[in-house]
Amino acid sequence: xxxxxxxxxxxxxxxxxxxxxxxxxxxxxxxxxxxxxxxxxxxxxxxxxxxxxxxxxxxxxxxxxxxxxxxxxxxxxxxxxxxxxxxxxxxxxxxxxxxxxxxxxxxxxxxxxxxxxxxxxxxxxxxxxxxxxxxxxxxxxxxxxxxxxxxxxxxxxxxxxxxxxxxxxxxxxxxxxxxxxxxxxxxxxxxxxxxxxxxxxxxxxxxxxxxxxxxxxxxxxxxxxxxxxxxxxxxxxxxxxxxxxxxxxxxxxxxxxxxxxxxxxxxxxxxxxxxxxxxxxxxxxxxxxxxxxxxxxxxxxxxxxxxxxxxxxxxxxxxxxxxxxxxxxxxxxxxxxxxxxxxxxxxxxxxxxxxxxx
Amino acid sequence: xxxxxxxxxxxxxxxxxxxxxxxxxxxxxxxxxxxxxxxxxxxxxxxxxxxxxxxxxxxxxxxxxxxxxxxxxxxxxxxxxxxxxxxxxxxxxxxxxxxxxxxxxxxxxxxxxxxxxxxxxxxxxxxxxxxxxxxxxxxxxxxxxxxxxxxxxxxxxxxxxxxxxxxxxxxxxxxxxxxxxxxxxxxxxxxxxxxxxxxxxxxxxxxxxxxxxxxxxxxxxxxxxxxxxxxxxxxxxxxxxxxxxxxxxxxxxxxxxxxxxxxxxxxxxxxxxxxxxxxxxxxxxxxxxxxxxxxxxxxxxxxxxxxxxxxxxxxxxxxxxxxxxxxxxxxxxxxxxxxxxxxxxxxxxxxxxxxxxxxxxxxxxxxxxxxxxxxxxxxxxxxxxxxxxxxxxxxxxxxxxxxxxxxxxxxxxxxxxxxxxxxxxx
Numbered sequence: 001x002x003x004x005x006x007x008x009x010x011x012x013x014x015x016x017x018x019x020x021x022x023x024x025x026x027x028x029x030x031x032x033x034x035x036x037x038x039x040x041x042x043x044x045x046x047x048x049x050x051x052x053x054x055x056x057x058x059x060x061x062x063x064x065x066x067x068x069x070x071x072x073x074x075x076x077x078x079x080x081x082x083x084x085x086x087x088x089x090x091x092x093x094x095x096x097x098x099x100x101x102x103x104x105x106x107x108x109x110x111x112x113x114x115x116x117x118x119x120x121x122x123x124x125x126x127x128x129x130x131x132x133x134x135x136x137x138x139x140x141x142x143x144x145x146x147x148x149x150x151x152x153x154x155x156x157x158x159x160x161x162x163x164x165x166x167x168x169x170x171x172x173x174x175x176x177x178x179x180x181x182x183x184x185x186x187x188x189x190x191x192x193x194x195x196x197x198x199x200x201x202x203x204x205x206x207x208x209x210x211x212x213x214x215x216x217x218x219x220x221x222x223x224x225x226x227x228x229x230x231x232x233x234x235x236x237x238x239x240x241x242x243x244x245x246x247x248x249x250x251x252x253x254x255x256x257x258x259x260x261x262x263x264x265x266x267x268x269x270x271x272x273x274x275x276x277x278x279x280x281x282x283x284x285x286x287x288x289x290x291x292x293x294x295x296x297x298x299x300x301x302x303x304x305x306x307x308x309x310x311x312x313x314x315x316x317x318x319x320x321x322x323x324x325x326x327x328x329x330x331x332x333x334x335x336x337x338x339x340x341x342x343x344x345x346x347x348x349x350x351x352x353x354x355x356x357x358x
Numbered sequence: 359x360x361x362x363x364x365x366x367x368x369x370x371x372x373x374x375x376x377x378x379x380x381x382x383x384x385x386x387x388x389x390x391x392x393x394x395x396x397x398x399x400x401x402x403x404x405x406x407x408x409x410x411x412x413x414x415x416x417x418x419x420x421x422x423x424x425x426x427x428x429x430x431x432x433x434x435x436x437x438x439x440x441x442x443x444x445x446x447x448x449x450x451x452x453x454x455x456x457x458x459x460x461x462x463x464x465x466x467x468x469x470x471x472x473x474x475x476x477x478x479x480x481x482x483x484x485x486x487x488x489x490x491x492x493x494x495x496x497x498x499x500x501x502x503x504x505x506x507x508x509x510x511x512x513x514x515x516x517x518x519x520x521x522x523x524x525x526x527x528x529x530x531x532x533x534x535x536x537x538x539x540x541x542x543x544x545x546x547x548x549x550x551x552x553x554x555x556x557x558x559x560x561x562x563x564x565x566x567x568x569x570x571x572x573x574x575x576x577x578x579x580x581x582x583x584x585x586x587x588x589x590x591x592x593x594x595x596x597x598x599x600x601x602x603x604x605x606x607x608x609x610x611x612x613x614x615x616x617x618x619x620x621x622x623x624x625x626x627x628x629x630x631x632x633x634x635x636x637x638x639x640x641x642x643x644x645x646x647x648x649x650x651x652x653x654x655x656x657x658x659x660x661x662x663x664x665x666x667x668x669x670x671x672x673x674x675x676x677x678x679x680x681x682x683x684x685x686x687x688x689x690x691x692x693x694x695x696x697x698x699x700x701x702x703x704x705x706x707x708x709x710x711x712x713x714x715x716x717x718x719x720x721x722x723x724x725x726x727x728x729x730x731x732x733x734x735x736x737x738x739x740x741x742x743x744x745x746x747x748x749x750x751x752x753x754x755x756x757x758x759x760x761x762x763x764x765x766x767x768x769x770x771x772x773x774x775x776x777x778x779x780x781x782x783x784x
Binding site: 055160161179256258259260307 | 538
């Protein structure tokens with residue numbers, strides 16, 4: 001009944017290959033975009049921006065980045081936190097060194113710096129695979145955090161070792177610093193998310209993306225049919241790190257405003273983003289969004305329901321939350337290893353046949 | 359759709375809290391995670407004092423105080439979430455008990471106009487009220503603590519530290535790095551040799567650091583630790599037989615739960631304190647009006663402990679500031695801006711502390727527009743493992759302002775220049 005394809009004829013190659021081939025899906029996508037750009041900015045307040053939307057959007061970028069590397073190219077990485085730190089510190093250094101340049105360029109610059117660092121740490125992937133590569137990226141995680149703690153140049157020799165985002169504007173409207181309005185904070189993240197997600201979707205269905213997937217599915221076979229593993233793996237590391245770097249820069253500059261590397265970009269951040277793509281669905285852009293939303297919203301929701309709604313003690317809730325999130329991760333791994341994206345896909349199949357499944 | 363459903367549920371949950379005419383004091387506590395051992399007694403003390411004021415005095419100037427607890431887990435992201443969630447309730451003052459969250463909140467409270475009180479932690483240069491309008495760190499800060507510790511060591515070694523080696527064992531975060539600059543200044547002034555040794559979060563693994571201490575044989579070790587790091591450090595010091603009386607923790611590394619895991623081996627460990635620990639009359643009131651009625655925030659077992667006392671002291675200072683604000687503005691229903699005026703006019707003298715049932719709990723100090731830092735005095739205390747209690751070794755020692763004042767001036771001016779702040783109080 002829903003998602004009917006009857007009467008939805010495709011007459012060209014482009015129409016047949018569009019991202020949302022079903023009409024209802026396409027309208028839904030446009031409706032979401034409309035709501036995101038034209039409704040939410042007018043109703044958002046500080047709490048919704050800082051507790052829900054901004055972290056969700058930033059984690060979505062990081063999850064898309066990691067999904068490109070892990071989900072599309074099959075290279076396991078535990079260095080996400082470290083690469084986010086590279087993005088944050090690159091953004092900070094650029095912001096303070098060139099205060100007159102637009103912040104958007106700094107954030108993009110931070111992405112490129114992170115891409116270069118990512119390629120460097122991606123080099124071992126040409127020799128080692130699977131768990132061994134995960135351990136190599138783990139080394140990157142610890143090395144990068146240590147580096148930003150150790151070398152005072154990175155934090156401009158401040159007494160506390162913290163980096164603080166000064167106020168920067170886009171078209172005269174502050175987007176970083178304490179005087180940022182909630183909607184400005186939200187919109188700058190949204191613009192980055194939409195552009196990057198659109199780019200990721202198109203990259204993954206083009207030549208580059210197909211070579212990544214070939215490497216993921218079987219690297220030797222891919223090499224035999226003419227995919228250059230050096231190029232495929234390193235582009236995956238570069239693009240993935242670019243995304244993660246931008247997420248790190250936004251996380252520092254727009255979301256938190258002040259960051260301490262060990263606390264904000266530690267190993268737990270790497271695992272958090274990895275959980276997002278596992279729960280959301282490996283190799284799926286929608287899955288990245290779903291996973292980010294799940295991991296950001298669930299703790300806030302549980303807290304508000306249990307503490308705010310039912311008046312439970314805060315420590316009990318915090319512990320329960322750990323247990324619930326942990327249990328859900330296990331349930332997902334067992335019941336639906338392909339994540340929320342697969343559930344969505346199955347749901348759509350069912351809806352197409354409903355109410356006559358036979 | 360999932361998102362929308364979640365948002366609706368969330369909105370409903372948010373709207374549930376009733377709005378009453380009362381004075382709101384958010385408590386950004388942490389009762390979970392590696393720092394919970396310190397967070398629990400502090401939060402218990404903080405909340406119990408407000409309960410006491412409500413039960414015994416009928417509130418502050420007749421208006422009941424309402425505490426909203428929010429769990430941060432010592433995590434800055436959750437701290438920001440807690441801040442945003444509670445500020446709309448009419449929060450009068452924030453005391454996050456975390457230097458990381460403090461750095462996060464300084465720009466936010468300055469923009470929103472809500473006072474932030476970081477008692478003995480946070481950004482040290484916030485003591486300069488000319489720059490930091492909304493941030494207070496009376497009665498003392500980290501740089502005071504470093505200076506007090508060195509002053510005590512100077513006294514102990516006959517006024518000369520020229521041939522001594524001092525190691526700083528610190529939590530590798532904004533918190534732990536704060537004293538380094540002061541210690542470097544003091545090292546240049548007094549000629550002692552300073553080594554800094556970092557311990558990464560959360561600090562459960564310190565074998566290599568203590569190996570380094572064993573190799574370099576410093577005369578004294580000063581520790582800037584918090585949470586599980588303290589217990590581990592004291593145990594490791596005992597393991598390498600480092601003389602405990604030469605091991606000095608700062609005031610966040612000197613509570614009962616830090617030393618008890620090492621048992622008798624911790625005997626003689628020293629720590630700074632910014633408030634006195636004694637069996638104060640106010641504890642009897644808390645037992646009568648709060649704990650015995652089953653209204654205590656915790657199980658009541660923490661009453662009188664070091665961090666409980668400090669949390670209660672923090673609440674006491676907030677209540678006194680609120681009373682001062684009510685007097686200044688002549689209304690019991692104060693706003694956050696009025697609260698700030700009250701904090702800036704706060705005077706804590708011996709008579710007032712006596713009247714509050716807490717004689718000598720802290721040093722005497724007064725806050726002014728330019729000076730948000732208080733007197734900066736601290737005491738030294740030593741752990742007596744046999745009797746299981748802390749013993750005060752000294753009276754309040756005043757810090758070396760000749761070193762600290764220029765540093766505060768330099769750091770706060772740099773902040774003012776970076777953020778385009780005009781100086782106040784002239």
